[in-house]
Amino acid sequence: xxxxxxxxxxxxxxxxxxxxxxxxxxxxxxxxxxxxxxxxxxxxxxxxxxxxxxxxxxxxxxxxxxxxxxxxxxxxxxxxxxxxxxxxxxxxxxxxxxxxxxxxxxxxxxxxxxxxxxxxxxxxxxxxxxxxxxxxxxxxxxxxxxxxxxxxxxxxxxxxxxxxxxxxxxxxxxxxxxxxxxxxxxxxxxxxxxxxxxxxxxxxxxxxxxxxxxxxxxxxxxxxxxxxxxxxxxxxxxxxxxxxxxxxxxxxxxxxxxxxxxxxxxxxxxxxxxxxxxxxxxxxxxxxxxxxxxxxxxxxxxxxxxxxxxxxxxxxxxxxxxxxxxxxxxxxxxxxxx
Amino acid sequence: xxxxxxxxxxxxxxxxxxxxxxxxxxxxxxxxxxxxxxxxxxxxxxxxxxxxxxxxxxxxxxxxxxxxxxxxxxxxxxxxxxxxxxxxxxxxxxxxxxxxxxxxxxxxxxxxxxxxxxxxxxxxxxxxxxxxxxxxxxxxxxxxxxxxxxxxxxxxxxxxxxxxxxxxxxxxxxxxxxxxxxxxxxxxxxxxxxxxxxxxxxxxxxxxxxxxxxxxxxxxxxxxxxxxxxxxxxxxxxxxxxxxxxxxxxxxxxxxxxxxxxxxxxxxxxxxxxxxxxxxxxxxxxxxxxxxxxxxxxxxxxxxxxxxxxxxxxxxxxxxxxxxxxxxxxxxxxxxxx
Numbered sequence: 001x002x003x004x005x006x007x008x009x010x011x012x013x014x015x016x017x018x019x020x021x022x023x024x025x026x027x028x029x030x031x032x033x034x035x036x037x038x039x040x041x042x043x044x045x046x047x048x049x050x051x052x053x054x055x056x057x058x059x060x061x062x063x064x065x066x067x068x069x070x071x072x073x074x075x076x077x078x079x080x081x082x083x084x085x086x087x088x089x090x091x092x093x094x095x096x097x098x099x100x101x102x103x104x105x106x107x108x109x110x111x112x113x114x115x116x117x118x119x120x121x122x123x124x125x126x127x128x129x130x131x132x133x134x135x136x137x138x139x140x141x142x143x144x145x146x147x148x149x150x151x152x153x154x155x156x157x158x159x160x161x162x163x164x165x166x167x168x169x170x171x172x173x174x175x176x177x178x179x180x181x182x183x184x185x186x187x188x189x190x191x192x193x194x195x196x197x198x199x200x201x202x203x204x205x206x207x208x209x210x211x212x213x214x215x216x217x218x219x220x221x222x223x224x225x226x227x228x229x230x231x232x233x234x235x236x237x238x239x240x241x242x243x244x245x246x247x248x249x250x251x252x253x254x255x256x257x258x259x260x261x262x263x264x265x266x267x268x269x270x271x272x273x274x275x276x277x278x279x280x281x282x283x284x285x286x287x288x289x290x291x292x293x294x295x296x297x298x299x300x301x302x303x304x305x306x307x308x309x310x311x312x313x314x315x316x317x318x319x320x321x322x323x324x325x326x327x328x329x330x331x332x333x334x335x336x337x338x
Numbered sequence: 339x340x341x342x343x344x345x346x347x348x349x350x351x352x353x354x355x356x357x358x359x360x361x362x363x364x365x366x367x368x369x370x371x372x373x374x375x376x377x378x379x380x381x382x383x384x385x386x387x388x389x390x391x392x393x394x395x396x397x398x399x400x401x402x403x404x405x406x407x408x409x410x411x412x413x414x415x416x417x418x419x420x421x422x423x424x425x426x427x428x429x430x431x432x433x434x435x436x437x438x439x440x441x442x443x444x445x446x447x448x449x450x451x452x453x454x455x456x457x458x459x460x461x462x463x464x465x466x467x468x469x470x471x472x473x474x475x476x477x478x479x480x481x482x483x484x485x486x487x488x489x490x491x492x493x494x495x496x497x498x499x500x501x502x503x504x505x506x507x508x509x510x511x512x513x514x515x516x517x518x519x520x521x522x523x524x525x526x527x528x529x530x531x532x533x534x535x536x537x538x539x540x541x542x543x544x545x546x547x548x549x550x551x552x553x554x555x556x557x558x559x560x561x562x563x564x565x566x567x568x569x570x571x572x573x574x575x576x577x578x579x580x581x582x583x584x585x586x587x588x589x590x591x592x593x594x595x596x597x598x599x600x601x602x603x604x605x606x607x608x609x610x611x612x613x614x615x616x617x618x619x620x621x622x623x624x625x626x627x628x629x630x631x632x633x634x635x636x637x638x639x640x641x642x643x644x645x646x647x648x649x650x651x652x653x654x655x656x657x658x659x660x661x662x663x664x665x666x667x668x669x670x671x672x673x674x675x676x
Binding site: 225 | 500502517519525526528529548550551552553554555559563595596623624625627632634
């Protein structure tokens, strides 16, 4: 059994913790929080071992009537590997602590590629994690782009990928974020960082991305223009993506015409928190004009990297092939194959 | 003096009517409305000659205590040319009435290209209107794309234009339209009609467009990827667009990072209704990677076609060169050159 700790219990940490509990080969040793807020109470109600981030944090927990089992350092002694789901940049600060205690570590997409030297998407580079001490699971948008572009590259050879990413501006609980009635260029200076980030996983892909922020909370929406080397047709592209793990084809003829209907579909799938771990590709949006494939896809920003985090734990601790880990993760999270 | 009637007094009709009043060579003979709503009262308060659409409509006006001067047919007898700003498809029905009375007519982008055989953007094809009886001013998005792509084509030769259009889902007064919290693929099937529509004005441009709808009201936001034949650089592209009439360069270093700030800028310009007649191109978003120019631009959907409507009146009735008409329209509407 792999003993795993989760440092950070926000959008990603909470989901990773629950996903670890579902795996037959993993034990959730505990979760770490800085503040004694309602999320900390959720961890207590789930009977997870709760740890404070440091002595100062521990005091604030005690003042709130919560009794963590100790601090991050105490938890680290109990684990084989730690998943760091702390806010952007905090992971980099924590990495030294993990290193000093000789613990393997997984970081999220908010950290820089150079922190670990390996940016990870299960189906693209699982084997590169072998023998490593740490890796970085890339962000939601990068994960989605890698799954889909890697699939098309293997099937048809990708010459050039262009994507315009229309981002949800806030997660559903982030009431202080805007905008209310605007499209924000995020950033104005081009290209956006996503293309560069894809190349940390797929270094040979020619990709340029642009990104906007709009007043929605459900999902990111990607408009893709991908030119390929091999002559193909819409059916072949659909078939290829349909066979790709963690890619779900949706169709407007079934009433799915916006991110809201994809989110509604995800609710019906019965997953915890209505999470959609798959990239949702509109099958009937796929159109080929000359050598370019055009289509839309939706990305549930809160959920898509969860299977990657689980696979990453196995990739770093060993004992599983890529296919074995992906199959097991999919089964335990309820991801349907093909 | 050119005697002009405006049939339809909604988003476009109201603006065209006001713009006609500002022109030294035009007289607004009257405006036509179907329903006696608050917009009809606005026309009365502005002392515009108000006409009902037909006898039935006239009765409903009388019941509301308003006394139009007659019906559309009465107005048509008074005019040299009519601007049809009726809802999509209604213009096509009206065209026979105009034809029967031998009146020149301008239609809007909701009508099909084939209705008139000429899709019009002032700076692209003003001269093609000479001797014609009617034309169609293209829609807001098409107008914006034509202005910018035509400019880049003349300067550098456009090889291929790709655009992802993120549309405001509703005008500010349309309270019954959604979405609230979703990105809608509009349409799901690709490509969107905008590329085809650009080719009704610029037939030699290779253009493919995709379009989404988001919960904002201010402006459409275009993400553009344009590959050009001639080697160029960002400064040359900026200079070229800066010199293009009805294109306004904005800059994030001046705090303009979203459609909301462009709209706020438009309010400060002191135009009626805070209208922005220009396409707003983010100068500091312009980036060249290999042979592709990337940039963002904003389109005020309610206002951008107003100068085109004014020029179209002159183009159909004669007596002005393209440059003379554009210069006069710009001056009267307060559009700054260069």
